[in-house]
Amino acid sequence: DIQLTQSPSSLSASVGDRVTITCRASQSISTYLNWYQQRPGKAPKLLIYAASALQSGVPSRFSGSGSGTDFTLTISALQPEDFATYYCQQSYRFFRSFGQGTKVEVK
């Protein structure tokens, strides 16, 4: 099974800050990596697919990079609606898996 480890597990930031979340896979997964945002009480929402492709309708302040085992989600200038929990997810195998999540909180 492919394990995904996100860091940090939580972070505190202010509106306008640049935020970076990392996701490390236990084996190489090429670019079979997606990112999701989940606000409290809501279903997750796809932000980035194939490691760096922006999902339609997602603001351009979100970006993704990486391949192999190391991936990054960056929010260039944090907005109030971005305080949420973020998950990475691998699709390299039919057995899919998620990272444990990173909660972005108000500083």
Next chain:
Amino acid sequence: EVQLVESGGGLVRPGGSVRLSCVASGFTFDEFGMIWVRQAPGKGLEWVSGISWNGATTAYADSVKGRFVISRDNSKNSLYLEMNSLRAEDTAFYYCVRDKIGLGIPNFDSWGQGTLVTVSS
């Protein structure tokens, strides 16, 4: 507009069974694989099970293998999850999710609102 609507959740006794359903609309259902993802209250996301577009291929997380069965009825645009031998640790919101291919990479682009299954005596 893609819509996924789950139903069937509720309170179940330990050792009991429940069947979740998901009705899809707004897209050609039999062109997509489908997934169940769960989230225990206050916890992270867990992939539970997946099924290919024609039902020929299925997969399960180790935590539910042998107890849960995923199936679909393309004539009814419906996805199902039969859950047996339920345990307290199966308590969670269960989401029905579409498995879409983007740039050759599967991703979960559409989610239902979830249905809560509570396993308790």
